[in-house]
Amino acid sequence: MxxxxxxxxxxxxxxxxxxxxxxxSMEELLVVGITIVCGNGPVDMGFAxxxxxxxxxxxxxxxxxxxxxxxxxxxxxSALETHGADALGESFLPEVxxxxxxxxxxxxxxxxxxxxxxxxxALGPMTNLARLIQMAPEAFDQIEELVSMGGxxxxxxxxxPVAEYNYWADxxxxxxxYKTAARSGKKIHMVGxxxxxxxxxxxxxxxxxxxxxxxxxxxxxxxxxFYFDFHWEWEHLIGCVINDPLAVAYxxxxxxxxxxxxxxxxxxxxxxxxxxxxxxxxFYGKKANGVILTKTDSLRFFKLFFGRxxxxxxxxxxxxxMLVRP
Ligand code: RIB
Ligand code: CA
Numbered sequence: 001m002x003x004x005x006x007x008x009x010x011x012x013x014x015x016x017x018x019x020x021x022x023x024x025s026m027e028e029l030l031v032v033g034i035t036i037v038c039g040n041g042p043v044d045m046g047f048a049x050x051x052x053x054x055x056x057x058x059x060x061x062x063x064x065x066x067x068x069x070x071x072x073x074x075x076x077x078s079a080l081e082t083h084g085a086d087a088l089g090e091s092f093l094p095e096v097x098x099x100x101x102x103x104x105x106x107x108x109x110x111x112x113x114x115x116x117x118x119x120x121x122a123l124g125p126m127t128n129l130a131r132l133i134q135m136a137p138e139a140f141d142q143i144e145e146l147v148s149m150g151g152x153x154x155x156x157x158x159x160x161p162v163a164e165y166n167y168w169a170d171x172x173x174x175x176x177x178y179k180t181a182a183r184s185g186k187k188i189h190m191v192g193x194x195x196x197x198x199x200x201x202x203x204x205x206x207x208x209x210x211x212x213x214x215x216x217x218x219x220x221x222x223x224x225x226f227y228f229d230f231h232w233e234w235e236h237l238i239g240c241v242i243n244d245p246l247a248v249a250y251x252x253x254x255x256x257x258x259x260x261x262x263x264x265x266x267x268x269x270x271x272x273x274x275x276x277x278x279x280x281x282x283f284y285g286k287k288a289n290g291v292i293l294t295k296t297d298s299l300r301f302f303k304l305f306f307g308r309x310x311x312x313x314x315x316x317x318x319x320x321x322m323l324v325r326p
Contacts, residue, residue: 003030011039011124012049019244025308035105039124041087051096067105068127071170089226130173149247151192151276168274175266182289195296196243258295261288
């Protein structure tokens with residue numbers, strides 16, 4: 001089977017880290033590199049956390065390039081209250097020294113995209129992609145497919161009544177990326193809160209994971225405990241929504257989500273700053289620049305998530321049928 005080359009642009013981040021672990025466990029993917037953007041935590045923290053994940057997965061062969069330290073225009077606002085003081089659930093895993101790369105995220109993206117046959121899975125604010133457009137628009141146009149965890153259609157926001165964090169944290173960056181996609185006829189696959197809110201890692205699922213692999217399960221527990229507590233405190237949810245891994249799973253298996261094509265614009269100011277405005281009824285008569293995902297199958301996602309991370313055949317994961325929330 002031909003592997004698909006991807007760059008994962010992310011802000012690790014608890015769910016970004018689970019997404020990286022999943023991506024590195026999927027034989028369908030060749031992770032050409034990881035680029036870091038300021039988001040859940042400052043960019044240096046995201047760099048440090050990405051190295052910790054690569055070390056745990058035995059993949060410190062994959063380049064990790066640091067990108068934007070702040071959004072395109074607005075001030076930087078982290079999500080450390082959600083991801084903990086270390087942006088990795090206050091697991092405070094040992095630092096991985098060095099591993100500095102000779103180029104920054106945008107230079108790396110430009111160099112790799114110009115080789116062709118490369119897609120991008122964006123799991124954080126879209127600042128690096130926006131800067132790529134500003135510095136090397138022809139490289140952006142060469143992105144084979146762009147899957148973005150971000151935005152929301154009918155689901156409420158998580159940073160304001162109408163805005164999701166990745167697009168709210170850098171609305172100008174997201175707006176430029178969607179506008180550029182519209183200009184170049186590209187469609188961004190928007191894996192937003194409408195589908196990711198269905199992907200809830202529960203205590204039972206975590207316990208099952210630990211029973212199947214105690215060591216890896218303990219690692220996942222270490223980085224998610226803070227996230228469980230956050231979800232209980234702020235959303236009275238027993239479990240935690242793991243947004244980013246769905247974007248990786250969807251990139252590999254498009255049947256995991258259903259949706260529709262439409263024109264999307266990102267609002268950049270005022271009370272609805274960061275809102276992904278989806279022109280479902282085509283009021284503006286503009287060509288679609290997005291695929292908005294609205295339905296997903298959480299059981300099929302967790303079968304893939306567990307199966308790949310634990311290297312188990314799906315039929316061995318029979319308990320999932322009982323444990324996964326429909
Ligand atoms: O709104 C959820 C998104 O914002 C996720 O990607 C999370 O990691 C944060 O980046
Ligand atoms: Ca993220």
